[in-house]
Ligand SMILES: Cc1cc2nc3c(=O)[nH]c(=O)nc-3n(C[C@H](O)[C@H](O)[C@H](O)COP(=O)(O)O)c2cc1C
Ligand SMILES: Nc1ncnc2c1ncn2[C@@H]1O[C@H](COP(=O)(O)OP(=O)(O)OP(=O)(O)O)[C@@H](O)[C@H]1O
């Protein structure tokens with residue numbers, strides 16, 4: 001078969017290894033699932049073009065040569081009649097659309113065009129036709145590849161299928177080496193300087209391929225395969241406009257002080273063991289107190305599973321609605337340590353080796369490190385700031401307005417917090433602290449409820465909360481705010497609304 005032959009006859013040993021592994025993954029998938037229950041996600045991009053020809057090679061090897069040759073078909077037209085899905089969007093480049101349809105016809109792919117978003121399109125597809133696995137041209141540098149393996153079940157919240165990523169470990173160079181060695185057709189945009197193709201609204205030719213030609217009025221670009229540094233593959237993908245709350249990212253992680261006179265933060269704790277009830281989260285409560293003491297308000301404390309998508313979903317949501325997000329847990333070398341991958345996914349960047357951080361880790365755990373790459377030194381690319389302090393063995397990690405704390409107990413958290421505040425570039429502006437006052441009473445909830453409701457309306461700047469430690473014990477009313485006089489006034493008003501002695505100051509630790 002021509003693809004197999006071209007790679008075999010090339011002198012590119014690296015490509016040969018990548019090719020063999022990818023074809024092996026494809027053959028495994030064909031052996032595991034019924035052919036009718038697998039699909040190929042094809043969009044005319046370079047990665048899915050490579051995958052198309054690997055599928056043809058894998059199918060040929062899986063089926064055996066004889067079954068694949070149909071009559072007098074030349075082997076370059078050898079087909080893999082796989083179900084193929086294309087999510088066609090009105091904002092796709094016409095060249096991409098044309099290439100997708102031409103290629104599907106040329107290779108007899110059973111094309112199913114879907115005109116909705118990925119998730120609902122896949123939901124409808126799975127309802128209509130049982131689909132166990134879908135081949136994708138995802139590569140490790142893609143923002144959405146974080147945490148994926150060659151066989152990765154679809155994410156939580158997505159319809160259930162296996163994502164099969166045969167070229168996950170292929171580099172930009174490998175992709176072009178394959179296309180050029182196998183002499184397969186590719187979308188014409190890649191000859192015009194496009195190196196990764198999204199929509200017409202967010203994709204331009206890669207400026208690194210621009211040819212300076214003073215005699216020409218139009219800008220000319222070299223073809224995509226001329227890009228020497230694959231890390232710049234997505235340089236032509238313009239950033240989406242920031243969401244309204246993402247101003248936090250533009251302003252060194254700071255928005256303006258909200259009307260309540262404080263910054264807001266949320267805390268995400270990553271820990272299956274907390275959700276199973278086998279461990280208790282003590283750190284968030286301590287962190288809340290620390291934040292309150294510098295005048296920050298905590299809007300949420302969330303515990304999530306050790307799952308990249310769960311972490312990513314929460315980080316994505318919280319980072320855009322809070323001035324700062326603190327992440328606790330899920331850091332380290334274990335399979336369940338997915339916090340950084342979740343952060344990377346939330347920001348749409350990849351995890352990349354960070355030499356500075358690796359050096360710190362080497363000093364700390366050097367001799368225990370195995371392998372040639374330290375997985376713990378992979379940090380979200382382009383958005384990570386290391387906050388070093390002499391009392392810390394490794395720096396704290398900050399990704400825009402998300403701070404990742406590696407504390408495993410209260411004492412470590414206290415040290416990390418103190419160091420954070422002592423770091424010159426720390427992003428936590430000190431504001432007047434929150435203060436609180438607690439009143440205890442043996443009056444019942446029913447007797448006090450109405451008066452307290454009225455008090456809340458009268459003192460909108462003071463948080464007034466009620467809690468009981470037991471049904472028979474005292475009711476404790478808490479007043480929290482930044483103005484001591486106002487707190488005292490609210491407490492006094494409450495006491496004065498009831499017979500003398502009904503309330504007394506309580507200590508809530
Ligand atoms: C067939 C298919 C399956 C996908 N499955 C998932 C999934 O399980 N989880 C997920 O977060 N995204 C999934 N996606 C979305 C991709 O991660 C990603 O958003 C998409 O390839 C577009 O990349 P872009 O945003 O860079 O254009 C899927 C996309 C396709 C086409
Ligand atoms: N609109 C789509 N329809 C079908 N599959 C898609 C679509 N968009 C993405 N995919 C799948 O996701 C994979 C990764 O997309 P990505 O954009 O990174 O790669 P590509 O389009 O093949 O190449 P390029 O990086 O040059 O754009 C694709 O190879 C394809 O399998």
Ligand SMILES: [Mg+2]
Nearest residue numbers: 045196197198
């Ligand atoms: Mg693309």
